[in-house]
Amino acid sequence: MRDLKDDPLGLSDHILTWYDNHARALPWRISPKDRALGIQPDPYRIWLSEVMLQQTTVAAVKDYFHRFTQRWPTVQKLAAAEDGDVMGEWAGLGYYARARNLLKCARVVTDEYAGVFPTTHDSLLKLPGIGPYTAAAISSIAYDLPETVLDGNVERVMARLYNIDAPLPGSKPQLKTLAAALTPNRRPGDYAQAVMDLGATICSPKSPACGICPWRDPCLARTAGTAQSLPQKTPKKPKPTRRGHVYLARASNGDWLLERRPDKGLLGGMLGWPGSEWSEDPAPNPPFASDWRDLGGEVRHTFTHFHLILQVLVTELPTQYPPTERHLRVAADDFRPSDLPTVMRKAFDLWHSQ
DNA sequence: GAGTCGTGGAC
DNA sequence: TGTCCAAGACT
Numbered sequence A: 001m002r003d004l005k006d007d008p009l010g011l012s013d014h015i016l017t018w019y020d021n022h023a024r025a026l027p028w029r030i031s032p033k034d035r036a037l038g039i040q041p042d043p044y045r046i047w048l049s050e051v052m053l054q055q056t057t058v059a060a061v062k063d064y065f066h067r068f069t070q071r072w073p074t075v076q077k078l079a080a081a082e083d084g085d086v087m088g089e090w091a092g093l094g095y096y097a098r099a100r101n102l103l104k105c106a107r108v109v110t111d112e113y114a115g116v117f118p119t120t121h122d123s124l125l126k127l128p129g130i131g132p133y134t135a136a137a138i139s140s141i142a143y144d145l146p147e148t149v150l151d152g153n154v155e156r157v158m159a160r161l162y163n164i165d166a167p168l169p170g171s172k173p174q175l176k177t178l179a180a181a182l183t184p185n186r187r188p189g190d191y192a193q194a195v196m197d198l199g200a201t202i203c204s205p206k207s208p209a210c211g212i213c214p215w216r217d218p219c220l221a222r223t224a225g226t227a228q229s230l231p232q233k234t235p236k237k238p239k240p241t242r243r244g245h246v247y248l249a250r251a252s253n254g255d256w257l258l259e260r261r262p263d264k265g266l267l268g269g270m271l272g273w274p275g276s277e278w279s280e281d282p283a284p285n286p287p288f289a290s291d292w293r294d295l296g297g298e299v300r301h302t303f304t305h306f307h308l309i310l311q312v313l314v315t316e317l318p319t320q321y322p323p324t325e326r327h328l329r330v331a332a333d334d335f336r337p338s339d340l341p342t343v344m345r346k347a348f349d350l351w352h353s354q
Numbered sequence B: 001g002a003g004t005c006g007t008g009g010a011c
Numbered sequence C: 001t002g003t004c005c006a007a008g009a010c011t
Helices: A013-020 A033-036 A043-052 A059-073 A075-079 A083-090 A097-112 A120-123 A132-141 A153-159 A174-184 A186-202 A218-224 A342-352
Strands: A240-249 A256-261 A293-302 A307-315 A326-328
Touching: A013 A033, A013 A186, A033 A186, A043 A059, A043 A097, A043 A132, A059 A083, A075 A097, A083 A097, A120 A132, A132 A186, A153 A174, A153 A186, A153 A218, A240 A342, A293 A342, A307 A342
Parallel strands: A240 A307
Antiparallel strands: A240 A256, A256 A326, A293 A307
């Protein structure tokens, strides 16, 4: 039943009706029509999609989701995968701690929960890589429990609906309270997806389509004419520029010298080229002494909190030469540029274009 | 709580 | 070109 106390205007019913007619078809989604027929989502697919969607667009996730579910159809299959295979499949999607935690979580669910994801917010929150948002998303979307999702979309929608001036992230608790008050006990899973869909399509950051919004009448920001400028955010720090060197050593038979990066820190657990530190003025640090030739061009890449300019140096890899244990000699047939994080793939692309 | 952690598309 | 932003988590 509807919560008349917290939702006197029946906003949740209204947006659910909108969702019934406008829900986007997504690979991991059960349509509202199918849900009404009693079809339940696969919690494994909901969990996988939600982790992939953290700070990532639907468009970027789709192909990865298909490859992962095709290769590992169940959480038990994923739990049994080799670490390197999962990292390689995740390559290019970014935020690689997600992939490491994904595998940890799959193994916990397999070993300690018999392959069945828990249903409650608190139990989900204890799993690796599952924070407040993802716990609420799995609980509501996969199990249809009345938890409140608070992602960037919901924050924006609530800030506008109630015309909240206070800047994020400080205003987050207030927005959470407002969002919780609207969460219905009826169809909470569809409701969660409805609010996020609204934020992703109509109530967009730059130019919201208020004219066709199902909540245009009750929206206080629309009345006040402030929708486009909400939510306010505290200003960000400028990004410094760092420099570095990477070393591409290729043998005459096509073998490459790569390294597995340490699990913690930037690009943790991913393959990469041996290289220098990344700093304002990095010291050269070739993996072995040789006549390293500068490729000439530069690799430019921007991370979350700094810009990077890489100098690419190349030489021939001596026969039977793995300098240290962390280095890997990868045969040409086993080398797939798609296994590399994007910044490392850019360095390869520069070599390839020469 | 502020820093860290990727990438690509939109504007 | 640069900036912002995306279904955030972890430290």
